[in-house]
Amino acid sequence: MQIINGKETALEIRKELAQAVASRKAAGKKIPHLAAILVGNDGGSMTYVGAKVKACEEIGFESTLIRFEDSITEEELLNKVNELNLDQEIDGFIVQLPLPAHIDEKKITLAIDPKKDVDGFHPENLGNMVLDLPGFLPATPAGIIELLRRYNIETSGKNCVVVGRSHIVGMPVSIMLGRNTNPGNCTVTLAHSRTQNLEELCANADILIAAIGKPLFIKENMVKEGAVVIDVGTTRVPDASKKSGFRLRGDVDYDNVAEKCSFITPVPGGVGPMTIASLMMNTLRAMELNGK
Ligand SMILES: Nc1nc(=O)c2c([nH]1)NC[C@@H]1CN(c3ccc(C(=O)N[C@@H](CCC(=O)O)C(=O)O)cc3)C=[N+]21
Incomplete structure (x- = not known):
């Protein structure tokens, strides 16, 4: 019996990504920038998003954490998603799930620009996956x-x-x-x-x-x-x-x-740690997919 060490494998991937960032820097290219939207105070969600931000710091990615109270309206959240879609500095972003019951997760997922959807949840990316076309894998x-x-x-x-x-x-x-x-x-x-x-x-x-x-x-x-x-x-x-x-x-x-x-x-x-490593790989890929 062999234990699959996801923590160690994720660390290896993070080292590979750190090297990729270093050579991008050396070539004068843009540093990947991941943003995460967190709504509310769920303990698990705060831990996971915190781990994502920490991973960015270690690898040398830029990161932005955007926090909202549970009381945020769907419209306000959609406005923030649209803002991030248009923000040239942000290469990819995620909206941490689950969202409060008064917000329609499907609506939010559909509003994310598929080219910045590093979670790979948008139907366009799921369709690309099914058809073996380039895109983001969940x-x-x-x-x-x-x-x-x-x-x-x-x-x-x-x-x-x-x-x-x-x-x-x-x-x-x-x-x-x-x-x-x-x-x-x-x-x-x-x-x-x-x-x-x-x-x-x-x-x-x-x-x-x-x-x-x-x-x-x-x-x-x-x-x-x-x-x-x-x-x-x-x-x-x-x-x-x-x-x-x-x-x-x-x-x-x-x-x-x-x-x-x-x-x-x-x-x-x-x-668990591999989920975060994949998100980081997707964020680096976002730059390539978007020609940066
Ligand atoms: N938009 C969105 N994207 C997600 O990727 C997403 C999400 N929403 N909502 C919740 C789930 C869950 N998830 C995990 C990520 C890392 C660990 C992880 O690193 N776990 C560590 C332990 C962490 C701890 O100590 O609590 C481990 O298994 O070793 C677990 C779970 C991402 N999710």
């Missing part, structure tokens, strides 16, 4: 693909089961793994809450991707001997023994599953 699925690539994990012809059909992880990663690319060429099954015989289905997977957001959902009996298990879950569960009062839990019952796997990602230190 950060978490791209991070998963990058881990499979860097660990030389064979995917071609493998039976891959993705559990969870979210628009930002399950659905896009199922498409990416089914494409005629390497990594890719999997036979993919996208499972969800209505799937019948889920346990049996998972137990037949060569590659199992858990993206449901339910702590410890994937049990030992759902994992095949020698399977590759990718855990996308990051749920904060209360834990009095921690200073923060919570601990991070994946979707996989790691302690009982790990032994059976050929490869497994831990939580924390697996897919």
